[in-house]
Amino acid sequence: MNKASSNTDPELSKETNRLLDQYFDAAANLYGIIPLHILLKIYNSQNEPISEELFLKFVDNIDFDIKHYLVIGEEDVFPDKPKTEPMKRDLVTEYLYILDFDEYLDVKEEQFGKPYYIPDKKQLLKHTYELYFEKTLEFIELRAFLRSLPYIEKENADNLAVDIQMMISLDRGDCYGAVNEALSMGVDLENKSTEREFIRLCHNMSMNTRMHIHCGHTPSEIFGNQI
Numbered sequence: 001m002n003k004a005s006s007n008t009d010p011e012l013s014k015e016t017n018r019l020l021d022q023y024f025d026a027a028a029n030l031y032g033i034i035p036l037h038i039l040l041k042i043y044n045s046q047n048e049p050i051s052e053e054l055f056l057k058f059v060d061n062i063d064f065d066i067k068h069y070l071v072i073g074e075e076d077v078f079p080d081k082p083k084t085e086p087m088k089r090d091l092v093t094e095y096l097y098i099l100d101f102d103e104y105l106d107v108k109e110e111q112f113g114k115p116y117y118i119p120d121k122k123q124l125l126k127h128t129y130e131l132y133f134e135k136t137l138e139f140i141e142l143r144a145f146l147r148s149l150p151y152i153e154k155e156n157a158d159n160l161a162v163d164i165q166m167m168i169s170l171d172r173g174d175c176y177g178a179v180n181e182a183l184s185m186g187v188d189l190e191n192k193s194t195e196r197e198f199i200r201l202c203h204n205m206s207m208n209t210r211m212h213i214h215c216g217h218t219p220s221e222i223f224g225n226q227i
Contacts, residue, residue: 012054019047020058026127028069028093031116032212033108036071037087038116046121056086068094068130077101093212095170110172110213117216131166138205139165145201149194151186160185168206172213175202 012020023043027034040055064070070092073084096104118124126132133139139161146157160182167177182189182198189195207220214222 012050012058016048016050017058019043020055022125022128024062024069024091025067025130026125027091028067029130029132030124030127030210030216031091032093032096033104033111034091034116034215035087036089036091039091040087042116042118042124045118046124052087059086070094070097072097072104077105096212107212111215114215114217114222117210117214117221133165133169134210136205136208138201138208142201142205145197146187149187151188156185160187164202165205165209168202169209169211172211173206173209173219175199175206178202 020043023039027039027042036055036059040050040052043055044050059071062071070076071089072092073089074081075083090108092104096107142164143158143161146152146161147154149157152160163181164178167181168175171177179189179199179202187194187198189198208218210216210218
């Protein structure tokens with residue numbers, strides 16, 4: 001890959017601005033947290049490379065009031081810290097800072113030392129849509145199970161499956177919220193057979209759900225059969 005030179009780069013074209021905007025949205029949704037220097041590396045590996053200078057110029061022009069993410073440095077979390085180098089700042093999705101930075105710090109600690117999942121450009125940009133997720137075989141199996149319950153309408157079963165997938169992703173693989181959501185939707189978990197199958201399917205989906213704490217990987221990809 002050729003390095004772009006800040007002395008010869010033209011201004012960013014409208015197409016490049018549009019594409020960078022998509023990459024930032026997708027990265028916030030897929031990774032939760034990602035350093036800018038890694039995001040630029042991903043972008044440059046899949047597109048005509050741009051310089052750090054132009055990349056940072058794009059960052060400076062982002063209207064964060066209309067975005068569901070921020071770009072922050074260590075000084076934004078700890079006021080006594082020196083200003084972070086621009087490319088070492090993090091792109092951070094909204095739920096990790098909406099109340100305070102505790103959740104951001106927790107997820108960042110969980111991410112430490114893990115590689116970033118980097119799909120091809122087409123797959124990566126699907127994550128531009130905030131509610132996108134991969135409909136894995138495990139998700140389809142859980143949805144089919146919920147549809148099979150005679151007391152839940154198909155639409156409600158489908159919505160419940162999506163809600164459970166989202167909860168498991170944001171709850172770092174914990175199925176506790178999924179159980180509560182299922183109970184609220186009328187799933188009869190007093191029935192032990194139903195409960196066992198539901199928990200089994202939730203666990204399987206959890207192991208194959210992309211998570212921010214795993215830098216976009218699934219637990220199965222990170223840990224294999226260790227869990």
